Every structure is written in C-alpha cells, then in structure tokens.
Amino acid sequence: MKKVQLLTRRRALLAGAAAVGAAGTAGVLTTGPGDEPALPAAPVGGPPARRAHRPSAYRLKPLTGYGSPRAVPVRPPVRREPLLRVSGRGRTMVLTFDDGPDPRYTPDILDxxxxxxxxxxxxxxxxxxxxxxxxxxxMADEGHVVGNHTWSHPLLTRLTRRRIRWEMESTSDVIEEAYGERPLWFRAPYGAWNRAAFQLGAELGMEPLAWTVDTLDWTTPGARTIVDRVEDGAAPGVVVLCHDAGGDRSQSVTALRRYLPRLLDSGYHLTVPRRQYT
Structure with missing residues (x-):
C-alpha cells in the first residue's frame, strides 16, 4: 500500500514539474499577492496545450551597424600659415586648378x-x-580631389568671421552633395589668409593648402609662358597653381596638354596629397 502511495505521489510531482516547466517556457508565470509566484492549474487530461509564441520584436527589426563604426574625422590643427609643399616619394608633384568648375574649360582639363x-x-x-x-x-568618378575655395571668391581679410564661416560652410555643403564627401582641403582666394580663416577651416575639418609655383595663367601670358613656368618650377613636393575658371582659360587648357606629358617623361609623378589623419 505504501509503495502504491509513493508511486502515485511521485507521478503527481513529476506531472506538476512538467506543467511548471511548460508554463515557464511559454512565459506565462504570474505574480500573486505578496509577490509570490503562483502556479497555473494542472491541465485536465491529455498533454498540456502549447501556447503560441509571440513574434519577437528582435526578429522583426532588421539588424543595423554591421562592420566597424564610422570613424569620426579628426579636426586638423589650427595653423598660422598654409601648407606650401607636399611630401611624397620620389619626384612627386601636385597640380591644382582654382575657381571652377567652368563647363567651357574644366571638361577639357579633365579629358x-x-x-x-x-x-x-x-x-x-x-x-x-x-x-x-x-x-x-x-571629378569624384575619376579620382580627383575637390577642395573648398569659398562661395563667391571674396577677399577674406575684409570679411567678418561670420561671413567667412558662411562662405566656407556653404561651399562644403555643396561639395558634399555633388562630390559625395566634404572637402578636407581649403584655399583662400588671392592667397589672403588670416587667423579666422585658419581657425574656421580647422573647425570644418580642412587643411589650408597654398602653392609653390604660380603660373599666373589668370593674366593670360600665353600658353608657352605657362608651360615654361611649370617646367622651370618643377621639383619634388611642388604644388602648381593653375585656373580652370574666372576668365578665358583656353591658354591654361593648351598649356596643360604640353607640359603634362613632358613632366611624366621626366620622371615626375603627378598625384594628389594625402592627409596624415582623417
């Protein structure tokens, strides 16, 4: 008799434990008075009914943030004078064109x-x-670098700090929209730099780049003179200043066709600068 009672009690305990386990898995434990968990009533005959799983919010929402987090650009230092040369291996030079883009001349230069x-x-x-x-x-498709030359090409030394910021920031906004990313370099019109320009440029994440060789092509001295000035000033690290807008730039277009293959034949590597940090 005792053996039968023990078996009956054991079966009851096992059935209760199974019911508790199923209820716990389904997440239906409730809290009764006194914050004590109350067990659900034992099922009446047959296997315990399965509760339909609620859809998980985690599964319904797409996962985001794959890969490394986007790097935050490091603000460059506030300089007291612009960079005039670039570093690079061997006979490296940089060609720069200001004031554009102009559909009359820029496409020929790009070609x-x-x-x-x-x-x-x-x-x-x-x-x-x-x-x-x-x-x-x-320019973006062909791997060129686009820098900020202000909105309207003013003399920055005569502007308020607020106006300088607008000139720079508005231009950076357009560059980001059309080129695909914000500029990392800026150049003051006429080479007229001041403290505000250096400070605001750094705040906007840009380094100031001037030039080493000025072709003075804006004076339209003739294509041959422009070629001579580039070839005479060629040297490792040199930054050449030309223009693709702001007036008649047909001489600049013609000169580029002449001096570019000569520089390459002389062993120069024409490229774009790289920032030490981004």
Whole structure:
C-alpha cells in the first residue's frame, strides 16, 4: 500500500514539474499577492496545450551597424600659415586648378588628365559648383580631389568671421552633395589668409593648402609662358597653381596638354596629397 502511495505521489510531482516547466517556457508565470509566484492549474487530461509564441520584436527589426563604426574625422590643427609643399616619394608633384568648375574649360582639363591617367586637385567656388554639379560628380568618378575655395571668391581679410564661416560652410555643403564627401582641403582666394580663416577651416575639418609655383595663367601670358613656368618650377613636393575658371582659360587648357606629358617623361609623378589623419 505504501509503495502504491509513493508511486502515485511521485507521478503527481513529476506531472506538476512538467506543467511548471511548460508554463515557464511559454512565459506565462504570474505574480500573486505578496509577490509570490503562483502556479497555473494542472491541465485536465491529455498533454498540456502549447501556447503560441509571440513574434519577437528582435526578429522583426532588421539588424543595423554591421562592420566597424564610422570613424569620426579628426579636426586638423589650427595653423598660422598654409601648407606650401607636399611630401611624397620620389619626384612627386601636385597640380591644382582654382575657381571652377567652368563647363567651357574644366571638361577639357579633365579629358587631358584622364588621357594620361593623372589625378589633380580642384579648388572650387561654391556658386560655380552649385551651378555645375555634374562636373564635381565626374571629378569624384575619376579620382580627383575637390577642395573648398569659398562661395563667391571674396577677399577674406575684409570679411567678418561670420561671413567667412558662411562662405566656407556653404561651399562644403555643396561639395558634399555633388562630390559625395566634404572637402578636407581649403584655399583662400588671392592667397589672403588670416587667423579666422585658419581657425574656421580647422573647425570644418580642412587643411589650408597654398602653392609653390604660380603660373599666373589668370593674366593670360600665353600658353608657352605657362608651360615654361611649370617646367622651370618643377621639383619634388611642388604644388602648381593653375585656373580652370574666372576668365578665358583656353591658354591654361593648351598649356596643360604640353607640359603634362613632358613632366611624366621626366620622371615626375603627378598625384594628389594625402592627409596624415582623417
């Protein structure tokens, strides 16, 4: 008799434990008075009914954030003077073109650069970039670097700090929209730098880049003179200043076709600068 009672009690305990386990898995434990967990009533005959699982919010929402988090650009130091040269291995030079883009001259310059597989820098004005966004898109596709040359090409030393910020920031906004990313370099119109320009440029994440060789092509001295100035000033680390807008730049286009293959034949590597940090 005792053996039968023990078996009956054991079966009851096992059945109760199974019911508790099933209820716990389904997440239906409730809290009764006194914050003591109350067990659900034992099922009446047959196997315990399965409770339908509620859809998990985790499974319904797509996962985001794959890969490494996006790096936050490091703000460059506030300089007291612009960079004039670039570092690089061997006979490295940089070609830069200011004031554009201009649909009359910039496409010809891009064609010549593409022919010789050379990358260059274009310091664009915001109002020109805004009107010719397709040219900035082409610069991005062909691997050129686009820098900030202010919105309207003013003399920064005569502007308020607020106006300088607007000139720079508005141009960076347009460059980001048309080129695909914000500029990392800026150049003051006329080479007129001041403390505010250096400070604001650094705040906007840009390094100031000037030039080593000025072709003075904006004075239209003739294509031959422009060629001579580039070839006479060629040296490792040199930054050459040319223009692709702001007036008649047909001489600049012609000169590029002449001096570019000569520089390459002389062993120069024409490329774009790299920042030490981003």
């Amino acid at each position: 010549t650069l593409a022919e010789y597989e050379v990358r260059a820098m274009f310091f664009v004005c915001g109002e020109m970039a805004d009107a010719h966004r397709e040219l900035l898109a082409r």
